[in-house]
Amino acid sequence: MTPIVRRHLFGPGPTNPYPEATEGLARPLLGHLDPAFIAIMDETCDRLREAWGTTNARTLPLSATGSAGMEAAFVNTVTPGDVVVVAVNGLFGQRMCEVARRCGAEVIPVEHRWGTPVDPERVVAAHPSPRVVAAVHAETSTGVRSDIAALGAAVHAAGDALLVVDAVTSIGGLELRADDWGIDVGYAGTQKCLGVAPGLAPFTINDRAFARRVERPQSWYLDLGLLGGYVGEAGAKGGGRTYHHTAPVAMISSLHAGLGRVLDEGLDNVWARHAAAGQALQDGLEAMGLELFAEKGSRLPDLTTVKVPDGVDSAAVRRTMLERYDIEIGAGVGEFAGSVWRIGLMGPNARPDAVTLVLGALAEVLAR
Numbered sequence: 001m002t003p004i005v006r007r008h009l010f011g012p013g014p015t016n017p018y019p020e021a022t023e024g025l026a027r028p029l030l031g032h033l034d035p036a037f038i039a040i041m042d043e044t045c046d047r048l049r050e051a052w053g054t055t056n057a058r059t060l061p062l063s064a065t066g067s068a069g070m071e072a073a074f075v076n077t078v079t080p081g082d083v084v085v086v087a088v089n090g091l092f093g094q095r096m097c098e099v100a101r102r103c104g105a106e107v108i109p110v111e112h113r114w115g116t117p118v119d120p121e122r123v124v125a126a127h128p129s130p131r132v133v134a135a136v137h138a139e140t141s142t143g144v145r146s147d148i149a150a151l152g153a154a155v156h157a158a159g160d161a162l163l164v165v166d167a168v169t170s171i172g173g174l175e176l177r178a179d180d181w182g183i184d185v186g187y188a189g190t191q192k193c194l195g196v197a198p199g200l201a202p203f204t205i206n207d208r209a210f211a212r213r214v215e216r217p218q219s220w221y222l223d224l225g226l227l228g229g230y231v232g233e234a235g236a237k238g239g240g241r242t243y244h245h246t247a248p249v250a251m252i253s254s255l256h257a258g259l260g261r262v263l264d265e266g267l268d269n270v271w272a273r274h275a276a277a278g279q280a281l282q283d284g285l286e287a288m289g290l291e292l293f294a295e296k297g298s299r300l301p302d303l304t305t306v307k308v309p310d311g312v313d314s315a316a317v318r319r320t321m322l323e324r325y326d327i328e329i330g331a332g333v334g335e336f337a338g339s340v341w342r343i344g345l346m347g348p349n350a351r352p353d354a355v356t357l358v359l360g361a362l363a364e365v366l367a368r
């Protein structure tokens with residue numbers, strides 16, 4: 001028998017789940033068309049609207065991880081030849097480019113130095129009339145937060161492009177206001193600040209974007225037109241449910257419970273808790289003489305990037321953290337794979353005791 005191992009998941013995700021989310025997984029399994037489950041699904045969509053800061057009727061958990069949310073965003077909005085401008089300041093911006101290209105888009109990447117936020121002026125200047133402009137709110141690969149409110153204002157002032165936003169590492173952890181910021185299509189994940197296991201992609205699309213969607217996208221599974229019946233037509237609560245695919249019932253129960261926990265605490269309080277934990281971690285790392293990677297003023301609270309000191313074996317430190325302290329932290333990405341660590345304090349881990357634990361362990365391992 002493989003032993004049961006418990007870890008402190010202080011990397012870029014998944015995070016340790018909220019206990020409520022874990023309990024949600026263990027509820028008696030229901031059929032996916034059972035009225036009792038449909039009530040849970042309806043309430044989950046209501047809770048997701050709150051988490052997104054939207055009134056969009058079409059807000060639902062897609063049955064796959066965050067990257068499927070990315071696929072759904074592009075496959076439903078882009079046809080061959082469409083111009084898509086993507087702000088790239090890390091790995092996930094690069095992934096957006098690749099997904100849009102596979103939809104046949106003419107992709108215009110607007111490259112930013114890794115570790116810096118998206119510059120709305122440069123993004124808007126990249127093309128006079130793109131069909132879609134896309135950006136990542138919280139770049140998990142670099143630990144950078146971009147100003148989506150400013151980007152949304154710039155994009156909508158410049159023309160009628162749809163704004164697609166990746167909120168995988170911001171939802172449930174930092175301020176997110178999809179409607180106020182002009183997000184037309186947004187996707188997220190459950191395993192970062194929402195504090196739920198990986199497996200679902202919270203998704204939202206407004207009426208404007210839905211009206212302009214691709215009629216018969218190449219993906220059947222992620223066709224938002226067909227998914228309307230899966231969660232019930234807009235506004236028709238509990239009615240009009242049709243079989244599209246079998247809902248991952250246990251995961252949705254877990255998300256329902258995790259969102260309940262987050263909303264009970266209050267979004268403002270949850271954001272403040274993540275902000276305080278991130279600041280304490282970053283202050284503590286600097287007090288140890290370490291240097292942070294992301295540009296000051298744009299650092300994510302929930303995912304901190306720190307430079308590996310000269311002469312230190314990055315992978316050996318991570319291995320020792322895991323073996324001695326059961327702490328997982330992340331390596332860097334791309335050219336920074338060996339020169340940066342990524343420390344995430346997300347969901348239930350955004351706490352002062354987690355800060356103390358990871359700082360103490362890192363100090364001991366570095367002293368050895």
Ligand SMILES: *Cc1c(COP(=O)(O)O)cnc(C)c1O
Nearest residue numbers: 065066067092138140168169189
């Ligand atoms: C984790 C992550 C994704 C991908 O989500 P998966 O659940 O791994 O598919 C996309 N975007 C960002 C910003 C992420 O952090």
